[in-house]
Amino acid sequence: MPPIMPAHAxxxxxFCFAASYACALLCEIAHLLRPxxxxxxxxxxxxxAGLFAHTVFLTVQxxxxxxxxxxxxxxxxxxxxxxxxxxxxxxRVAWGxxxxxxxxxxxxxxxxxxxxxxxxxxxGPLAWGTIHGWLLVLAAVGICVGFxxxxxxxxxxxxxxxxxxxxxxxxxxSLERLEKMNRHAIDWTFPFLTxxxxxxxxxxxxxxxxxxxxxxxxxxxxxxxxxxxxxxxxLRYGLHLRGRRVAFMTIVAFxxxxxxxxxxxxxxxx
Numbered sequence: 001m002p003p004i005m006p007a008h009a010x011x012x013x014x015f016c017f018a019a020s021y022a023c024a025l026l027c028e029i030a031h032l033l034r035p036x037x038x039x040x041x042x043x044x045x046x047x048x049a050g051l052f053a054h055t056v057f058l059t060v061q062x063x064x065x066x067x068x069x070x071x072x073x074x075x076x077x078x079x080x081x082x083x084x085x086x087x088x089x090x091x092r093v094a095w096g097x098x099x100x101x102x103x104x105x106x107x108x109x110x111x112x113x114x115x116x117x118x119x120x121x122x123x124g125p126l127a128w129g130t131i132h133g134w135l136l137v138l139a140a141v142g143i144c145v146g147f148x149x150x151x152x153x154x155x156x157x158x159x160x161x162x163x164x165x166x167x168x169x170x171x172x173x174s175l176e177r178l179e180k181m182n183r184h185a186i187d188w189t190f191p192f193l194t195x196x197x198x199x200x201x202x203x204x205x206x207x208x209x210x211x212x213x214x215x216x217x218x219x220x221x222x223x224x225x226x227x228x229x230x231x232x233x234x235l236r237y238g239l240h241l242r243g244r245r246v247a248f249m250t251i252v253a254f255x256x257x258x259x260x261x262x263x264x265x266x267x268x269x270x
Contacts, residue, residue, distance in 0.1 A: 012057050014073075018107045020050030021080065021100055028096035032170060043096060044087060051080045071137055072110035072261055076103045078141050094170045098148055113262050128203055135196030136222070139189045140257055143225075146185030147254035150247035153178040157244065179242060182250055186236065190229050197226050221260035228253045 027043035030036075054077050057063075063070040080103050086095040156172045172178070200222065232249050235241040 012053050012060065014057065014107065014111060017050040017053040017057060018104060020046045020053060021103050021107070024050060024083075024096060025100040025104070028094070028100065032094055032097060040087075040091070044084065047080065047084050047087070047096070047100075051077070051084065054080060068113045068261065069110050071133070071140070072106050072113065074137060075140050075144065075261075076106035076110070079103045079106070079144055082145065090173065092171050093173060097170065098152055102144065102148065109258070109262055128199060132196055132199040132203060135192050135199060139193035139196055140261070142185045142189030142192065143250075143254055143257045146182050146189065146250045149178050149181040149185060150250040150254075153182065153247045154244065175243075179246075182247065183236065186229065186232055186250070190233055193226055193229055197222055217263050218260055221256060221263065225253060225256045225260060228256060 024043045024046035027039050027046060031039035031043065054073075058070075058073060058077060063073060079099060083096055083099040083103065086093070086099065152172050153175060155170070156175055156178060159170070159172075160175070173181075200219070204219075228249065232246065232253065235249065236246055
């Protein structure tokens with residue numbers, strides 16, 4: 001039996017769920033300025049509607065999940081779930097104000113790098129190419145979570161240094177919980193990133209991928225990303241560094257991730 005889809009599902013566009021997420025963000029900001037339970041409820045409603053449309057879009061459009069376009073949309077989809085989970089689980093925390101802008105930014109980047117089907121990148125043989133792609137997507141999820149935790153950590157640390165009175169301004173998790181979230185994200189990311197890079201190198205050595213050079217910008221970006229996380233692990237567990245420096249390094253890793261996601265392999269899509 002074919003999967004049941006809503007009528008006119010093929011008419012759902014990227015704009016539909018992006019607009020829903022944008023409305024959810026506006027409601028979250030309004031709730032932050034003037035707390036009202038109804039605003040939070042409306043924000044969640046828009047978030048659910050956006051996630052539903054997002055899911056249908058990914059399913060109906062048959063977007064290759066491991067292409068540049070598909071991986072960015074898939075990552076935005078995972079973070080939309082992260083927004084809803086965090087908002088429902090931490091009801092007094094300004095979760096959506098931090099998560100939803102990242103969701104919208106990833107959707108905007110996906111539109112920027114969208115290419116016609118005939119120039120979409122491939123990942124080598126189906127089995128290993130798919131494994132390589134999914135490992136990197138899972139690593140990207142961890143990097144995004146670590147980035148959000150780092151941004152919230154720095155924001156919360158600034159509030160404490162400014163001696164903002166409790167209950168005023170943006171409510172966030174404690175520094176200890178945000179640091180723990182970042183640590184878990186780093187621990188999650190490194191194994192997947194390492195495995196993904198190793199599989200990619202193996203595919204290149206075997207000549208299973210399209211002709212690529214070792215100085216390809218996307219390959220260099222992936223290797224650089226792995227090195228940054230290796231340094232992060234050393235700083236965290238070797239030198240026992242905590243707080244701001246680890247947060248800043250995680251933010252650097254995130255922007256390096258964005259670079260590897262949006263830059264095409266040399267010669268692809270030209």
